[in-house]
Amino acid sequence: MSFLPSLESPQTIDVSLGPQHPSTHGVFRMNVTLDGETVTRLQPVFGYLHRNHEKIAEGNSWLAAMPYTDRLDYICPLTNNWAYALAVEKLAGIEVAERAEFIRVITAELTRLQNHVAFLGFVLGDMGAWGTALMYAFREREKILDLFESLTGARMMCNYMRFGGCRCDLPPGWLDTTRKLVDGFPKFLDEMEALLTGNEILLARLQGVAPMTADRAINGGMSGPVLRAAGVDYDIRKVDNYGIYNRFKFRVPRGTVGDCYDRFMIRVLEARESVGILKQAIAVIPEGPVVNPKAKQRGFRPPAGEAYGRIEGPKGELGFYLIADGSDKPYRFRIRPPSLINLTLLEELCVGTKIADVMVILGSIDIVLGEVDR
Amino acid sequence: MLDEDLRSDLQKRGIFVASFEDLYNWGRKSSLWPLQFGLACCAIEMIATAAARFDMARFGAEVFRPSPRQADLMIIAGTVTKKMAPLVVRLYNQMAEPKYVIAMGACAISGGPFKEGYNVLKGIDRYIPVDVAIPGCPPRPEALLEGLIKLQKKIEGQRLFGPNRARHADTRDAADYPVPSYGAHDLEPPMNPAVFKPEPSRREAE
Amino acid sequence: MNDVLEAIRTALPQAIVELVNNPGPSAQHSLLVGRKDARAVAEFLRDSLGFDFCSNVSGVDWPPRKVKETVLNTEMVDGVEKEIKTTVERDVPGYLEAVYHLYSIRNKTGPVTLRVRTGDRDADVSVHSLTPVWKSADFQEREAFDLFGIRFDGHPDLRRILMWEEFADHPMRKDYMAPDDFEYEPTPHDKILAKVKARTEAA
Numbered sequence A: 001m002s003f004l005p006s007l008e009s010p011q012t013i014d015v016s017l018g019p020q021h022p023s024t025h026g027v028f029r030m031n032v033t034l035d036g037e038t039v040t041r042l043q044p045v046f047g048y049l050h051r052n053h054e055k056i057a058e059g060n061s062w063l064a065a066m067p068y069t070d071r072l073d074y075i076c077p078l079t080n081n082w083a084y085a086l087a088v089e090k091l092a093g094i095e096v097a098e099r100a101e102f103i104r105v106i107t108a109e110l111t112r113l114q115n116h117v118a119f120l121g122f123v124l125g126d127m128g129a130w131g132t133a134l135m136y137a138f139r140e141r142e143k144i145l146d147l148f149e150s151l152t153g154a155r156m157m158c159n160y161m162r163f164g165g166c167r168c169d170l171p172p173g174w175l176d177t178t179r180k181l182v183d184g185f186p187k188f189l190d191e192m193e194a195l196l197t198g199n200e201i202l203l204a205r206l207q208g209v210a211p212m213t214a215d216r217a218i219n220g221g222m223s224g225p226v227l228r229a230a231g232v233d234y235d236i237r238k239v240d241n242y243g244i245y246n247r248f249k250f251r252v253p254r255g256t257v258g259d260c261y262d263r264f265m266i267r268v269l270e271a272r273e274s275v276g277i278l279k280q281a282i283a284v285i286p287e288g289p290v291v292n293p294k295a296k297q298r299g300f301r302p303p304a305g306e307a308y309g310r311i312e313g314p315k316g317e318l319g320f321y322l323i324a325d326g327s328d329k330p331y332r333f334r335i336r337p338p339s340l341i342n343l344t345l346l347e348e349l350c351v352g353t354k355i356a357d358v359m360v361i362l363g364s365i366d367i368v369l370g371e372v373d374r
Numbered sequence B: 001m002l003d004e005d006l007r008s009d010l011q012k013r014g015i016f017v018a019s020f021e022d023l024y025n026w027g028r029k030s031s032l033w034p035l036q037f038g039l040a041c042c043a044i045e046m047i048a049t050a051a052a053r054f055d056m057a058r059f060g061a062e063v064f065r066p067s068p069r070q071a072d073l074m075i076i077a078g079t080v081t082k083k084m085a086p087l088v089v090r091l092y093n094q095m096a097e098p099k100y101v102i103a104m105g106a107c108a109i110s111g112g113p114f115k116e117g118y119n120v121l122k123g124i125d126r127y128i129p130v131d132v133a134i135p136g137c138p139p140r141p142e143a144l145l146e147g148l149i150k151l152q153k154k155i156e157g158q159r160l161f162g163p164n165r166a167r168h169a170d171t172r173d174a175a176d177y178p179v180p181s182y183g184a185h186d187l188e189p190p191m192n193p194a195v196f197k198p199e200p201s202r203r204e205a206e
Numbered sequence C: 001m002n003d004v005l006e007a008i009r010t011a012l013p014q015a016i017v018e019l020v021n022n023p024g025p026s027a028q029h030s031l032l033v034g035r036k037d038a039r040a041v042a043e044f045l046r047d048s049l050g051f052d053f054c055s056n057v058s059g060v061d062w063p064p065r066k067v068k069e070t071v072l073n074t075e076m077v078d079g080v081e082k083e084i085k086t087t088v089e090r091d092v093p094g095y096l097e098a099v100y101h102l103y104s105i106r107n108k109t110g111p112v113t114l115r116v117r118t119g120d121r122d123a124d125v126s127v128h129s130l131t132p133v134w135k136s137a138d139f140q141e142r143e144a145f146d147l148f149g150i151r152f153d154g155h156p157d158l159r160r161i162l163m164w165e166e167f168a169d170h171p172m173r174k175d176y177m178a179p180d181d182f183e184y185e186p187t188p189h190d191k192i193l194a195k196v197k198a199r200t201e202a203a
Helices: A053-058 A065-070 A077-092 A098-126 A132-152 A174-196 A200-206 A214-219 A225-229 A260-284 A346-350 A355-365 A369-373 B004-012 B020-029 B041-050 B085-094 B105-110 B141-156 C002-011 C035-047 C137-148 C188-202
Strands: A002-005 A012-017 A029-035 A038-045 A305-312 A317-324 A330-336 B073-077 B100-104 B132-134 C017-020 C030-033 C053-062 C065-077 C080-092 C095-104 C109-117 C126-128 C151-153
Touching: A029 A355, A038 A346, A038 A355, A053 A065, A053 A330, A065 A077, A077 A098, A077 A305, A077 A317, A098 A132, A098 A174, A098 A260, A098 A355, A132 A174, A132 B041, A174 A260, A200 A260, A200 A355, A214 A225, A225 A260, A260 A355, A305 A330, A317 C053, A317 C095, A330 C053, A346 A355, B020 B141, B041 B073, B041 B100, B041 B105, B041 B141, B073 B085, B073 B105, B100 B105, B100 B141, B105 B132, B132 B141, C002 C017, C002 C030, C002 C035, C030 C035, C035 C109, C035 C126, C053 C109, C053 C137, C095 C137, C109 C126, C137 C151
Parallel strands: B073 B100, B100 B132, C030 C109, C126 C151
Antiparallel strands: A002 A012, A012 A029, A029 A038, A305 A317, A317 A330, C017 C030, C053 C095, C065 C080, C095 C109
């Protein structure tokens, strides 16, 4: 943090928040102009974690881009895998094995659970409750990470999905463990809600802070929970019906005013819906191969063409825009990062609020820097 | 130095004898305050290490300080990009001696999987001295704890006086490390030759 | 996609819009819009056809390339007409391209892909910014400017976004050369390469 008298007016000061700041979720930076405590201008500065995903992917084979997608939004590796696999499957017209579709839904919903749980911990940390809520959240997250580890071999960097399916079948007993975890999960959410949602300080910090209208949210490209918190009924799982989501019953929670409280609660409600999807999927998962035997992984050469594939990631619409020129490398590999685009309206939301609210607003959008800067 | 037998003999009678150096190092190694500073994926594992299950507090290193002035351990958790590198060096300069650096994960050590990237620094050891390097992508929390124990061993063995004294005890080396500047194509300079002395390749020597 | 094209042609008859066929199985065809008409077409798509959500903006670099084409010619050979195939190499000049993926949240349709091309890769790299139409294009157009060097006229704040201000290159272009800052580490593979090289030179 640095404090400088602003050049524009002697009344205001410029504050540089980040890139080393405990609440910017990594190396995000904001140049804020303050009039007293009120924000009059806010300029986000990106690029401190620009790791050149797109350039590296364009220099390597199609399959070699898969482990890199893990490191995009490093809290949710499996949904990133799915988005890329989905785009490639569209590009090359590959069918996905039936069992793999179920495994994808199960892993993606587990990912959504642990992302939303971690979100609760982080946003509470941003509000000043550093530690306690995060400890509870990470306790639960660790259980899901254990499932990922026994399935894929890694806690965070799973590299699990393949074109036309998944890398390996579920280990024995995995479904039972998952069922136990899923059954116990609502209890944890109840506990978290009892701890948080009635809390007066939390309500004061969240309710009415930075509301967003539906029209602004759509024009600003918001997606995922942030869009739905503004009252828009748009869930790509329902709209695109990708994978096998049309076989499951679930509701799409929506907010009313799109303030920080709506953005906060929508995660809790979505986590509850995810629990429902998981229960349905675990009950009916069929036996069978986990990867389409016709799909080639190594030396994969899709026909020339292009495709844009997208999924409903935990943070929003995660899309991959791929151009193939018939060779073994992508000609263009573009990631549509929900975290970056959800920040488009950050300045609009923050101007007029107090400096202490900026962190809460940023936290309520839920960004991960690996995806913002790529 | 005190005879080991005599020391253990005294210990049995309830008298603890230690050199000032040992006491000083013991105090420092048991209360490392890391800088609360995450760069990328590894930062999440760092948080997981500090959280309930792995509980970094068992090793006396749970007090994460947001200000570099109050920290004495910098865990470089994640990819250092060229845009970020000058800031990392600046933060390191702002930390008070004695200070230590753990390079956590393949990216901080060498650029890791992102080594091909045009904006990725190929290892933070090009600009600042690294005490412990933890491989992995990301390293598991256990690995970070192991790295921390390794660092504690290193602190234990540091000498305060004499020709082999530790860096922080050596007043001749008190200057700040130069902060690189943004150039038209790359950082300028691309490395600090006073710090970056890669060992000759073992294969080359064969 | 054809309905959208027809609607644009009826509403904006003077605008240059072509259908770009996508040969792949995804069959996501796109609309190539003339540089001057992009803004008008975008506003028409948003206001009349309900494409209110600009999801993705991507730069694409197409360096100058040679395209081989087979041409059938009829020639008189010894008094008989014969069809002769000749392969002609045609130079395609390079250009940069901005690709927009649009969705309609109201009608739940999409994607419609818009493509806008620049004149070349060095001097004539300006296209109209669509940020005034869709705010969500803001950061993504800045990114395309930063990494590809496409200039978006009418963008409210066109600066580099990911790289630092002093940076001179556009790293996502195909001919970008990254600074050589690797430590050289000879690998066993180098020995094999040297052997292969020696063998081919001897042969």
